[in-house]
Amino acid sequence: MTETIVLTGISGFIAKHIALSALNRGHHLRGTLRDMTRADEVRDALRPGLADPSALDRLSFYPADLEQDAGWDAAFDGATALIHCASPFPLAQPEDEMDLIHPAVDGTARVMRAAAAAGVRRVVLTSSTVAVLDDAKDGIQDEEDWCDPSSPATTPYARSKTLAERAAWALASDLGLALTVVNPGLVAGPPLDRHYGSSLRLIERILKGRDRMLPDMGFPVVDVRDVAEMHLRALERPATEGRRYIASAGSMTLVEIGRLFKDAWPTQRIPTKVAPHALVRLLATFNPDLRAILPKLGRLDRVSSRRAQAEMDMAFIPAAASMKASATWLIKVGWIWA
Numbered sequence: 001m002t003e004t005i006v007l008t009g010i011s012g013f014i015a016k017h018i019a020l021s022a023l024n025r026g027h028h029l030r031g032t033l034r035d036m037t038r039a040d041e042v043r044d045a046l047r048p049g050l051a052d053p054s055a056l057d058r059l060s061f062y063p064a065d066l067e068q069d070a071g072w073d074a075a076f077d078g079a080t081a082l083i084h085c086a087s088p089f090p091l092a093q094p095e096d097e098m099d100l101i102h103p104a105v106d107g108t109a110r111v112m113r114a115a116a117a118a119g120v121r122r123v124v125l126t127s128s129t130v131a132v133l134d135d136a137k138d139g140i141q142d143e144e145d146w147c148d149p150s151s152p153a154t155t156p157y158a159r160s161k162t163l164a165e166r167a168a169w170a171l172a173s174d175l176g177l178a179l180t181v182v183n184p185g186l187v188a189g190p191p192l193d194r195h196y197g198s199s200l201r202l203i204e205r206i207l208k209g210r211d212r213m214l215p216d217m218g219f220p221v222v223d224v225r226d227v228a229e230m231h232l233r234a235l236e237r238p239a240t241e242g243r244r245y246i247a248s249a250g251s252m253t254l255v256e257i258g259r260l261f262k263d264a265w266p267t268q269r270i271p272t273k274v275a276p277h278a279l280v281r282l283l284a285t286f287n288p289d290l291r292a293i294l295p296k297l298g299r300l301d302r303v304s305s306r307r308a309q310a311e312m313d314m315a316f317i318p319a320a321a322s323m324k325a326s327a328t329w330l331i332k333v334g335w336i337w338a
Contacts, residue, residue, distance in 0.1 A: 006081070008083070127165040200330065277298065
């Protein structure tokens with residue numbers, strides 16, 4: 001059955017892939033944008049990947065901002081489903097954490113209330129594995145785990161994603177919405193265009209050799225194409241309602257990523273050594289971005305995606321292949337070593 005889907009933040013890296021998958025499945029799509037001048041950018045990004053170019057006839061755009069009430073009623077009028085993907089993702093932690101938390105939490109509430117008011121019942125939310133990972137625990141974590149937003153070690157970004165997801169579950173219960181949440185790790189893979197935001201900046205930094213050594217830390221990795229597929233499978237499968245699903249193909253350390261790239265491009269200056277913890281701590285006294293990662297030093301965060309494999313029939317693109325696909329794309333478009 002085809003849906004009329006409101007997709008928030010359609011110009012984002014993940015959202016464009018969701019849009020492509022949705023249109024190729026025959027759904028009608030309403031993308032929200034803060035800046036309507038980006039509508040042509042989105043169309044141009046989607047066009048090459050469409051099985052049928054006329055699918056763009058099923059795509060429309062609505063001006064709407066997570067921090068404003070205006071525009072949401074029009075976007076949801078006649079819609080049947082919501083995929084809420086819009087959320088700030090910073091490369092560096094902000095000076096004021098409320099710059100992240102307010103748009104994430106209040107924006108989620110605003111969008112879900114507008115959906116419910118329009119009679120939309122089905123909701124899929126993009127969260128993150130940072131909302132899953134509890135730094136007080138060791139070993140592999142899963143959908144039953146939650147980040148502790150009150151912990152001093154929790155970054156503003158992790159706090160924003162955790163509080164936004166908690167708010168979404170509470171609102172779904174209060175408003176009678178059928179909610180499914182997708183929790184991706186670090187999202188890699190090839191963008192659909194050159195407007196991909198912050199998600200691939202870490203890969204750019206490693207490829208450009210901006211650091212002689214890399215911090216001793218690691219995290220779950222997932223391909224953007226798998227993340228998009230999970231959103232659509234969540235929407236299409238009623239059995240996923242009321243469930244969280246981790247999107248991860250496995251975890252990689254920064255050094256493993258550096259060595260992967262060095263093996264592929266051996267003549268380039270790419271860091272492959274671990275920075276001593278003492279050095280990172282010393283540098284962190286001058287660099288707030290490094291200060292934010294200190295609680296993760298020496299830690300390889302690991303999560304289980306067994307639920308997605310079992311209930312969504314997901315077979316994830318390997319993390320290393322996804323990382324290499326990101327790097328290959330960045331090099332091909334001339335943004336690395338040009």
